[in-house]
Amino acid sequence: MTEAETVYRPHPEDHTFLDSNEIVINMGPQHPSTHGVLRVVLRLDGEKIIGSECVIGYLHRGVEKIAENRTYVQFNPYVDRMDYAAAVSNSLGYCEAIEKIMSVVAPPRAQYVRVILTELNRIASHLLWLGTHALDIGALTPLFYCFREREEILKIFENYCGARLTTHSFRIGGLQYETYDGFEKQVNVFCDDFLHKVDEYETLLTGNRIWLQRTKGIGVISAEDCIQYGVTGPVLRGSGVKWDIRKAMPYCCYPDFEFDIPTGQNGDTFDRYIVRMEEMRQAVRIIKQAVAKIPDGPIMAKIPKVIKPPVGEIYHSIEAPKGELGYLVVSDNSTQPYRVRVRPPSFVNLSALDIMIRGHLVADVVAVIGTIDIVLGEVDR
Amino acid sequence: MISDTLNTAGAIAKGMATTLKELFQPTITEDYPFEPPNFEGRFRGVHVLQRDANGLEKCVACFLCAAACPSNCIYIEATENTGDNRVSAGDRYAKVYNIDYNRCIFCGYCVEACPTDAITHGHDFEIASYETGTLVYRKEQLLAKEPQGAPAK
Ligand code: SF4
Ligand code: SF4
Numbered sequence: 001m002t003e004a005e006t007v008y009r010p011h012p013e014d015h016t017f018l019d020s021n022e023i024v025i026n027m028g029p030q031h032p033s034t035h036g037v038l039r040v041v042l043r044l045d046g047e048k049i050i051g052s053e054c055v056i057g058y059l060h061r062g063v064e065k066i067a068e069n070r071t072y073v074q075f076n077p078y079v080d081r082m083d084y085a086a087a088v089s090n091s092l093g094y095c096e097a098i099e100k101i102m103s104v105v106a107p108p109r110a111q112y113v114r115v116i117l118t119e120l121n122r123i124a125s126h127l128l129w130l131g132t133h134a135l136d137i138g139a140l141t142p143l144f145y146c147f148r149e150r151e152e153i154l155k156i157f158e159n160y161c162g163a164r165l166t167t168h169s170f171r172i173g174g175l176q177y178e179t180y181d182g183f184e185k186q187v188n189v190f191c192d193d194f195l196h197k198v199d200e201y202e203t204l205l206t207g208n209r210i211w212l213q214r215t216k217g218i219g220v221i222s223a224e225d226c227i228q229y230g231v232t233g234p235v236l237r238g239s240g241v242k243w244d245i246r247k248a249m250p251y252c253c254y255p256d257f258e259f260d261i262p263t264g265q266n267g268d269t270f271d272r273y274i275v276r277m278e279e280m281r282q283a284v285r286i287i288k289q290a291v292a293k294i295p296d297g298p299i300m301a302k303i304p305k306v307i308k309p310p311v312g313e314i315y316h317s318i319e320a321p322k323g324e325l326g327y328l329v330v331s332d333n334s335t336q337p338y339r340v341r342v343r344p345p346s347f348v349n350l351s352a353l354d355i356m357i358r359g360h361l362v363a364d365v366v367a368v369i370g371t372i373d374i375v376l377g378e379v380d381r
Numbered sequence: 382m383i384s385d386t387l388n389t390a391g392a393i394a395k396g397m398a399t400t401l402k403e404l405f406q407p408t409i410t411e412d413y414p415f416e417p418p419n420f421e422g423r424f425r426g427v428h429v430l431q432r433d434a435n436g437l438e439k440c441v442a443c444f445l446c447a448a449a450c451p452s453n454c455i456y457i458e459a460t461e462n463t464g465d466n467r468v469s470a471g472d473r474y475a476k477v478y479n480i481d482y483n484r485c486i487f488c489g490y491c492v493e494a495c496p497t498d499a500i501t502h503g504h505d506f507e508i509a510s511y512e513t514g515t516l517v518y519r520k521e522q523l524l525a526k527e528p529q530g531a532p533a534k
Contacts, residue, residue, distance in 0.1 A: 074449075077490075151409070158421040159421040162421075163424075163425050163487065176493065203399050207395065
């Protein structure tokens with residue numbers, strides 16, 4: 001098959017009226033609301049979408065191949081560059097995977113700090129999603145408010161580890177940096193403040209007529225389809241499946257905390273919005289519990305200077321803001337991984353785009369891409 | 382129909398009230414580039430090669446930073462210190478010490494690896510350039526200023 005055939009493959013079940021006015025258009029890769037360099041080839045009947053195909057790879061950097069040429073420690077900063085909106089989660093998944101294969105457990109204090117930072121990062125990622133998603137649909141105001149709160153989180157990151165986005169905050173075996181003076185206080189102040197802010201975003205959006213019309217009944221995906229496509233994260237929960245790796249296959253110290261898993265019913269864009277809003281509140285709940293009982297003690301487990309995990313392979317997955325983020329690490333007892341395979345949530349969720357946008361209008365594609373919450377750095381790797 | 386209209390009007394009024402309230406909040410944006418931006422203490426910026434109290438370079442050319450660097454962007458050439466040319470306190474010093482900022486990802490591994498705390502992260506970040514050649518920083522650009530009143534070499 002040539003490239004053109006793969007891309008414009010006709011779908012036999014879709015016919016336009018007399019097959020006369022089918023148009024194929026390119027959306028992206030340079031399109032502001034594809035959130036990066038995603039190219040969607042849309043087949044249209046008038047303004048109605050009768051089929052689509054995602055063309056990806058514009059941001060491919062060969063992260064998995066790089067892993068084979070770096071030591072385990074040296075590869076750690078690279079995982080931050082996959083989902084750069086949630087770098088801390090990526091780092092947590094990678095470090096835990098290597099710890100698992102080495103049979104090392106990070107000390108309790110390190111685990112608590114990890115949970116605090118990861119949940120803060122979940123909020124930051126959802127805020128970025130909310131701001132840009134609302135902006136795509138036409139609500140300009142929430143963007144500024146979301147970025148204002150996100151800035152607070154990024155300041156905490158910068159204070160803690162010296163970088164705002166590609167934080168590289170965790171190390172294999174624990175943490176590199178001890179928390180700074182006033183860390184707990186700053187996090188607490190943010191949390192108390194933030195709950196009101198979430199209500200404020202909801203004031204702007206939840207009852208808004210335009211918002212409701214642009215999101216209700218748009219991009220509906222059923223729970224069965226979600227499971228068939230392997231969709232995870234808020235998209236799956238928006239369709240009513242109560243699946244969250246933090247509860248289903250607990251990792252780090254998540255069993256220590258009480259929190260709920262919000263779910264939707266209709267699996268449309270609006271429900272996914274509600275699920276993510278509630279997730280931010282739950283994240284605050286987790287952070288507050290973690291800050292309240294953060295233990296003292298070492299922040300780094302005893303690990304050898306040169307990391308050489310025993311021969312074997314391991315799969316470890318965590319609940320990243322966008323869904324299940326998994327790492328398959330194969331070790332051949334050398335200093336470099338034999339193979340690292342990443343299961344990125346954005347990539348898998350994006351595969352469901354086609355069934356979500358069929359029958360909708362072009363303007364809804366923007367809403368649906370926004371609601372899946374993809375980061376192209378992670379899709380292409 | 383009428384209740385629909387009223388609901389919509391109510392929602393818009395509520396949204397506008399939020400916006401109006403925010404109008405009177407203090408400004409939080411920074412006036413960069415007209416004012417210097419605020420950095421937190423641990424910010425990882427362009428590296429600085431430190432000197433000790435006597436003005437000697439702390440770097441002893443041990444290559445640990447270059448070995449730790451994930452992106453292989455540190456290039457060092459080591460030379461022995463001699464009696465009349467003493468540059469560092471150790472046996473050797475770095476005659477050439479380049480960091481290629483085309484490749485550096487500001488991960489901080491070099492700083493963690495350094496046994497003499499010679500290399501540190503500064504707060505400089507304005508290194509964008511139209512020419513990649515200028516992004517290879519030499520030792521002279523990275524070195525901290527000589528302390529005042531240091532003994533003449
Ligand atoms: S910060 Fe990281 S990438 Fe940059 S020179 Fe140091 S070790 Fe290399
Ligand atoms: S900067 Fe530090 S780690 Fe690098 S060569 Fe000099 S002394 Fe060694």
